[in-house]
Amino acid sequence: MKIEDIEILRKVFMNVLEQTAFMFAFPADKSEISGTERTKYLQAYITFSGHQTGLISITMPEDICTEIAANILGMEPEDEQVKEQGEDAILEMLNILCGQFLTAVEGEKPVFDLSVPMMSRLSYEDWTILKTQQNTAVTLIDRDPVLLHLAI
């Protein structure tokens, strides 16, 4: 596994988003993306260990979390269940993303242990730093930027 595999991570994310939430994301250039201080950013992260050790995170505006959750659950974003389960939906999507990514990069033989995915909030300053890192790729869901980060 190498840092360049961030491109594979981006492709796998787009596939997983389509399969789980029936939504589409498109690759974007970092220079075209800007955030705002008003936006609330959520970051979901998961670690893997075994054949190789690393971390994957996805960072996105809070609003898009709700939309993804609603699509996964087949409900409207205003539904109470969606409000309660929004973060959980993102964590599960990350879980699937990690599993699919590891298979894509390392094949079906190696065994990996995945951590329980976690969620945290990210400040606009930290979001900006994350965006500029070499091992971060960007996709757009409509006009919302999603940062994908791979650390090994």
Next chain:
Amino acid sequence: MAYNILVVDDSSVVRSVIGKTIELAQVDVGEILYAANGKEALEQLKNKWVDIVFADINMPVMNGLEMIEQMEKDGLMETVPVIIVSTEGSTTRIEQLKQKGIKGYIRKPFTPEKIKEVFTKTLGDLKNED
């Protein structure tokens, strides 16, 4: 015959989705029970008859493998089929789980058709064994 189904996953979203998928798959459902980890699942199994278990592997408190090992000690693996529903992609790990006696494996994300296929095959196989 209506089947009692136990869904074991630490994600409330996955539990909801599997429950809905089972309903969409038009299988004959008696009751769908839910547990957030292996420990809760074992409690459910003590209190209620369950015809089939759908369980994740990676869960806090007690993971899927630990749950299966305890079910084995309790003699439940012989009577209650366990289907693993997981993001796991390693054939090595899947083979290890099959050695422990799981009856099927579904990789996430899954479709209603896949759930129904595995459900029907598993319970059909059990009827043939009786």
